[in-house]
Amino acid sequence: MKQIFTYTLALALVLSLVASEASAQQFSKRKQYNSVGVSLNAMNYFGDITPKPSIPSLRFGATRPNIGVNFTHRFTPRISARAALAYGRITGDDSKAADKNDSEAKYRYNRNMSFRNDLAELSVVGIFDLIPNRNTYIKRPDLVPYVFAGVAAYTGNPKGLVGANNVGLSEGSYVALQALKTEGVSYNKGGIALPFGGGVRYKVNKSFDIGLEVGFRKTFNDYLDDVSTNYVASRNDLGSDAAKYFGWDITRNEPGTWNRDNQSGYQRGKSNEDDWYVTTGITVNYILAPKVKSPKFR
Structure with a gap:
């Protein structure tokens, strides 16, 4: 799967360069x-808190909205550049995504993790x-069908849902986890992400x-x-503030001590896969009519 995405990205960049050279003099x-x-x-993510910890796996019930604005400039008959600012949310919940009857997924069901992350993104892509x-x-x-690829910068902060029996925090609230x-x-x-994909414009x-x-957004995180x-x-x-959030056994959100034999140092995620996020949606563009200067007659 990674190779397919890599080849798609490389092909889009090569085609863009070739078309740009061929069309520059005609436009x-x-x-x-x-x-x-x-x-x-609609926004989703591929990561550890999905039905399968792999790129193709996502839970449609975890879909959340994403909104954005963009500015596009057309350079040649085929080539445009687009700058965009977007904001959206990704979520995951083991209690809904992991199958407790699947031997490979049972540890993810038992860890009972959930999160949400509000991501702001600034991207520049070639179309x-x-x-x-x-x-x-x-x-x-x-x-017109099209493909695109480019680079993006994003920022966010994963937050965890507070359960019952916590110390000093109200149940149902979210706590920032990075710290x-x-x-x-x-x-x-x-961090930096590599956005690429395709669409059709009417x-x-x-x-x-x-x-x-x-x-799709390939992150390095x-x-x-x-x-x-x-x-x-x-x-x-x-971290120093973690005692309040982890005031119970984090594998099942039950009262208990931290250093339990079934938890300390054991697997929590799948470390060989970076997280991705993906958006699917509708875009409405308004064309700014170019000002055409009339020839001057002398």
Whole structure:
């Protein structure tokens, strides 16, 4: 699966470079134009708190909204660049995602983890249209499939749901987990991601396009859900504020002590997979008509 994503990304970049060189001389400034848009998406993630700890596995019940705004500039008949700002939530819950009857998934059901993470993202991508527009924006094709790839910066903070029998915290509230060092390590709340995907754009009229798009984000972070490797071996490995959050046996949210034999140092996540997130949704773009200067006659 990783190889397929890598090849797709590499192919999109190569095609963009080739098309740019071939089309640069055919597309005048008069035909270039800008657009602004808004998007409403469904957001999911691939990670440790899913039915299977692998990229294709997600739980549709964990889908949450994502909204965004964007600015796009068309350079050539096939090539555009888009800058976008988006905000959305990813979630996961072992009690709903893990199958207690699956021998491989039983440890994830027993750990009973849940989280949510509100992610803000700034991205810049190149868009390659599979159908070129060699005319002005008014005569653009009615239906255009496209692919895109680029780079993004994101930030967020995973939060855990407080259960019953906790000390000093109200049940049902959420606690930020990054500072607690739940696995005895420090990690960044944000980072760099590689966005890529594809979509189709439909011309509603001369000024508006509406599109359907699917975008994947490859991160280099296994802690979007605060789960990666093993439980800490000792309470002393936790952050100073973790005692309130971990006032019970974290494997089942029951009263108990921290250093239990069935928990200390044991597997908590699958450490060889970075987390991903994905958006699927609708985008509406408004084209900013370019100002055409009239020739001056003398």
